[in-house]
Amino acid sequence: MLKLLRKVVQTGQVTLPYPFAPVEVAPDFRGKPVYDFSRCLGCSACARACPPQAITVEWSGQQGVATWSINYGRCIFCGRCEEVCPTGAIRLSEEFELAAARAEDLVVRAELQMTRCSGCGEAFAPGRELEYVQASLQAVRGTVGPVLAERLRLCPRCRRGAAARSRRAGLPGGGGSR
Amino acid sequence: MSQTDVRTPEDLRAAEERLAAARERLKKVIRRSVYVYRIDCGGCNGCEIEIYAAFSPLFDPERLGIKIVATPRHADILVYTGPMTRPMRLPALRAYRAAPDPKIVVAYGACGCSGGIFHDSYGVWGGTQSLFPVDVFIPGCPPTPAATVYGMALALDLLHQKIRGETHTEEGTPAQVAPRYPEVSPALAVRIDREARRLCGYREGRRIARQYLEFVREGDPLAVDRKVKELVKAARDPRLAEVYLTLHQIYMNAGAPGGAEAAEGRS
Numbered sequence A: 001m002l003k004l005l006r007k008v009v010q011t012g013q014v015t016l017p018y019p020f021a022p023v024e025v026a027p028d029f030r031g032k033p034v035y036d037f038s039r040c041l042g043c044s045a046c047a048r049a050c051p052p053q054a055i056t057v058e059w060s061g062q063q064g065v066a067t068w069s070i071n072y073g074r075c076i077f078c079g080r081c082e083e084v085c086p087t088g089a090i091r092l093s094e095e096f097e098l099a100a101a102r103a104e105d106l107v108v109r110a111e112l113q114m115t116r117c118s119g120c121g122e123a124f125a126p127g128r129e130l131e132y133v134q135a136s137l138q139a140v141r142g143t144v145g146p147v148l149a150e151r152l153r154l155c156p157r158c159r160r161g162a163a164a165r166s167r168r169a170g171l172p173g174g175g176g177s178r
Numbered sequence B: 001m002s003q004t005d006v007r008t009p010e011d012l013r014a015a016e017e018r019l020a021a022a023r024e025r026l027k028k029v030i031r032r033s034v035y036v037y038r039i040d041c042g043g044c045n046g047c048e049i050e051i052y053a054a055f056s057p058l059f060d061p062e063r064l065g066i067k068i069v070a071t072p073r074h075a076d077i078l079v080y081t082g083p084m085t086r087p088m089r090l091p092a093l094r095a096y097r098a099a100p101d102p103k104i105v106v107a108y109g110a111c112g113c114s115g116g117i118f119h120d121s122y123g124v125w126g127g128t129q130s131l132f133p134v135d136v137f138i139p140g141c142p143p144t145p146a147a148t149v150y151g152m153a154l155a156l157d158l159l160h161q162k163i164r165g166e167t168h169t170e171e172g173t174p175a176q177v178a179p180r181y182p183e184v185s186p187a188l189a190v191r192i193d194r195e196a197r198r199l200c201g202y203r204e205g206r207r208i209a210r211q212y213l214e215f216v217r218e219g220d221p222l223a224v225d226r227k228v229k230e231l232v233k234a235a236r237d238p239r240l241a242e243v244y245l246t247l248h249q250i251y252m253n254a255g256a257p258g259g260a261e262a263a264e265g266r267s
């Protein structure tokens, strides 16, 4: 009994005051993936990487809207989305207090406008993604020529057609990569 | 979201009222600690381990009046962990029936909330919600002990909910997204970023790449060279020094300052 008491006194109190005081988390703790809509391109890299499909991106070609959504109730906090995101629009934070009374509160959605193909008129890519690609090409090459700029506004099918036609006509810009 | 997650506004209102009523009755009727019974419906057991970690002296939810019991007949809170698998749906229903009213149903972990990583498995029906109404969702895979304590406190109305659903639309936000490393050639940034991540993993690698590219952004090649040498000298960890030197090699080979031409020439 005395031995036990001594042990108790030696150890002191181990119970953390949480939830009445914040609790410290380990460095690089993988908590809630926080979404920054202003930096998202709608490129869907995160949706492809996400193992449980907590993140989904649905493209509606007719309405011209790409709907990005994350369900925190399905997320396994693996960090793949953060790893693949080209702009840092999604980052794992230290937030872990995610419990909710309604499933709807666990969902974040975003709607991105898509650009329509200048050939066939079908919406084929989020506008922000195209802008981003064009800006990156501009920075790398110094200039984006008219042929390339035009090709960027074409959907993949029309782009293939355009490349084939210009090659047959012996015009410059025949190769798809130019 | 799967079909089962979609609920109409009437359902939602009914669910909220039910939870409020259950809390009220719990407070008035039982006037003692609440008893928790947990049912594993087919998860990986990670959630069980965390629940028992949460009930260890470190977090000690018993000071909030939350106790674990061994039978649903004594339970006020039913915690369902794991995805709802076919073999476990009847035991899950039996536990639900056996628990006396008023009761609070908690869906625990990513699996309990929505099926989680197993959501599209052949034997899985979905989350706990696919069988009966859920009052509180505790996401996580598994939720940490602190998240568990928070969720339990939320179920008992001791704390407020923090997370809210959000919907963003593009009106009012600028269409142009700035690159991750502004003012550095994208070709060079990609190569540095990739190499750093290959060597150190995505999180540490990104941190190192960001620091390195900050030098590139600020200074001319000589200044970059000097700063990197200083860093290498100061680095306690020889591996870190090695990483910095490897990144520096890429920068030098790519033809400073922009590094654009050479980097592009080779890619």
Ligand code: SF4
Pocket (backbone or CB within 6 Å): A033, A046, A049, A050, A051, A052, A053, A054, A055, A070, A074, A075, A076, A077, A078, A079, A080, A081, A082
């Ligand atoms: S952390 Fe993992 S599971 Fe969660 S959204 Fe990102 S990729 Fe998906």
Ligand code: SF4
Pocket (backbone or CB within 6 Å): A039, A040, A041, A042, A043, A044, A045, A046, A047, A068, A084, A085, A086, A087, A088, A089, A090
């Ligand atoms: S990877 Fe990043 S930029 Fe692309 S859709 Fe996901 S969050 Fe948006």
Ligand code: SF4
Pocket (backbone or CB within 6 Å): B042, B043, B044, B045, B046, B047, B048, B081, B082, B083, B108, B109, B110, B111, B112, B116, B117, B140, B141, B142
């Ligand atoms: S939520 Fe994660 S830890 Fe919990 S049972 Fe499912 S897979 Fe395992």
